[in-house]
Amino acid sequence: MVTTASDVLVDTLIDWGVNTIFGIPGDGINGVMEALRQRQDKIRFIQVRHEEAAAFMxxxxxxxxxKLGVCxxxxxxxxxxxxxxxxxxxxxGQSVLAITGQHFHDLIDTHSQQDVDLDKVFMDVAVYNTRVMGPDHIExxxxxxxxxxxxxxxxxHITFPIDFQTEKVTKKHSMHNVLHHTSDVRAHxxxxxxxxxxxxAVEVLNAGKKIVILAGRGALRATTELEQLAQKLGAxxxxxxxxxxxxxxxxPYTTGGIGLTGTKPSQEAMEDCDTLLMxxxxxxxxxxxxxxGQARGVQIDIDPMRIGLRYPVEVGLVGDSRRTLQxxxxxxxxxxxxSFLEKAQSGMKDWWKLMEERGTRQDKPMxxxxxxxxxxxxxSDTAIVAADSGTNTTWWARQIPAKQGQMHSVSGTLASMACGLPYAIAAQIAYPERQCVAFVGDGGFSMLMAEFLTCVKYQLPVKIVIIKNNTLGQIKWEQMVFLGNPEYACELQPMDYAAFARACGATGFTIDDPATCGDILDQALATPGPVIVxxxxxxxxxxxxxxxxxNQAAKFAxxxxRGEPNREKIIFTAVSDKVRELI
Known part of the structure; x- marks a missing residue:
């Protein structure tokens, strides 16, 4: 059998431990698709409905x-x-390989159809970015x-001219000629x-009396070490x-999130601390x-470029979070x-009482x-939860507690809408036996809602909970609170998402009454296959x-x-939420 450049590409991916690729077929990647077809027993191709979703996945x-994600x-x-x-x-900071097709190599830059220099387009986003220059170049x-x-x-990123994809490789090298390691070996x-x-760093921490630990994505595998250090430092x-x-x-050692979606005890700990460990x-x-100048700082990060970006730390520790904490x-x-930790713990008791109060209200609208x-x-204790960007992010961050053994994520630094459903699909494909849930807004969901058909096609039991408020809620509040402007162009045309689920051949539920919310969620989570709520x-x-x-209160007022169209309803809601200082 002739070994083509596409065969070499796919075999190389398999050698790196890749077993799943997300994407859509097209004439610019026909050679690669054929190589994937011949290796279906070793590598899965998950057909999506939009390439943006493939990259999110x-x-x-x-x-x-x-592991390495591939689109x-x-x-x-x-x-x-x-x-x-x-x-x-x-x-x-995630490991992703993007493979794109390219025009016939001798038609590139000749004003041909779909002639886009994708290697130039991807110059900023990719740390490694190249165009295949011939079949012997691919390995x-x-x-x-x-x-x-x-x-x-x-x-x-690799962009691959279509004619090279099917050409015979004449000088295939041994895989051992190129240094590599398996795909799960990372910076850990x-x-x-x-x-x-x-x-x-220890000298700074020993001198501190009110220490706060700020943990991010680099600390996800250091739970035990974080709690042990918090206990030892009273932080x-x-x-x-x-x-x-x-x-x-x-x-008992955490005050939860920080920032606009965070908690009051977290903010107060930051305002009162004399030492910050990031x-x-x-x-x-x-x-x-x-x-x-308020607090001395120590930062642990695998990437030296990130140390000192946000806070002037005295000591930067470049290394894996878990091993460095040990x-x-x-x-x-x-x-x-x-006493500093105990004050934060007392604050969290009050905070969770407030969250329960807000989470058990029987008002209508819900x-x-x-x-x-x-x-x-x-x-479940092993659930994987994907949130989206919008007001739903706040409710996810505060009202859905992370349990030991669960995984939670969202588009963090980019804060892109539309990520929630593709994230949950990828999670379900990676972990078919685990409960995978997307908690999203109607604005973000509707951007890539056709991916629900991907759930149906592959019978993925993803559960999607849509917070339906018929508005781009986060943008609306940003217009009001950041600039003092009335909301504009934020209303969404309503649609029946439960009916959409049924039209796709799946199950849909609607909740509009807090009295039935729990029972309907029980039904939805117990229903086989993909479900929209x-x-x-x-x-x-x-x-x-x-x-x-x-300043926020002044801008809101x-x-x-200045003519907020929903002024009376917003005032009523704000007053009922005991935030009279806003108005």
Missing amino acids: ACAYSKYTG LATSGPGGLHLINGLYDAKMD TVANLACRAAISYRSVA SAQLPSENDLLR PIVKAMLGKAAVPDFS VGTSFPYMEFLPKP AILSLVEPKEDK KPQVVAWELGKRL EAIVDPHEPPLPPKITL ESLI
Whole structure:
């Protein structure tokens, strides 16, 4: 049998441990598709309905498994559609390989159909980015692309001219001629920071009296070490959004999230601390961190470029979070005074009472917090939860507690809408026996809602809970609170998402009454196959920050004065939520 360049490409991916590729066929990748067809027993091709979803799925696959995610798209518009999901992977530090088709090599840059120089388009998003220059070129570049994506925890891209894909390889090298390692070997094997740097960091931590630990995505595999260090230092653990599952939300050592979607105890801990230890995060919102000069700082990160980005730390420790924390634990002195942690723990008791109060309200229209609260109580201990970007992110962050053994994620740094459903699909493909749930808004879901058909096609039992408020809620509140403007162009044309589910050949439920919310969620979670639950909620419920600033209150009031069309309803909701200071 003739060995083609496409055969070599796919065999190389298999050698790197890749067993799943997300994408859509197209004439620009026909050669690659044939190689995949011949190797169906070794590598799955998951056909999606939009290439953007394929890139999101590859990103999520990497997030949830720690392995290389791969997406495939045809030339021109197919490759261009990948961009958003690839930036999601780049900005959240995930290993993704994108493979795109390209025109016949002798027609490139001749104004031919779909003649887009995708290697130029991908210059910013990819750490390794190349165009295949001939059939004998593919093996080396494929190995380098896989190695780069995994080693740098980022995006690699290969664009492959269509005529080269089916050409015979004349000089196939041995796989051992190119240095590589298996796809699950990541930066977790990185060397520890130097002994001198560790001792300097320990000196800062030993001197602190009010220490806060800020944990992010780099700390997801360091749960035990985080809790042991929190106990030893008397330090509350605050979690960046991508670090939601780093420590269970009901752990006595955590105050939950930070930022606009965070908790009041987290914010107060940041405002009062004298020492900040950042672990596996470069949390982007500096306004929620201690003021410069207020606290001494230590930061652990595998990427030296991220150290000191948000807060002026004294000691930067370049290394794997888990191993570095283990080294610190053996050196740091235990604190006798645990009053700072105890204050945070007391604050969290009050915070959870508030969350339960908001999550059990019986108002109509139904509050979105009720849906999140009821769902959170019903998720299995090994559930994988994908959120989307919007007001739903706040309810996910606060009302759906992360349990030990669960995984939670979202488009963190890019904060892209439409990620929730593709994320959940990738999770279900990676873990067919686990409960996988997408918690999304109607705005984000409708952007890539055709991917629900992917669930039906592959009989993936993904459960999608849609917070339906018929508005781009987050954008609406940003217009009002950030600029003092009345909402504009945020209303969405309503549709029946439960009926859409049934039209796709699956199951749909509708919830509009808080009294029946729990029972309907029980039915939905117990229903075999893919399910959509549309939860019709109050569109005027604001995703309030944990502490409202005077400027936010002033802008909010200004937006009402300047002609906010739903002024009376918003005022009623705000008053009923005991946030009279806003109005």
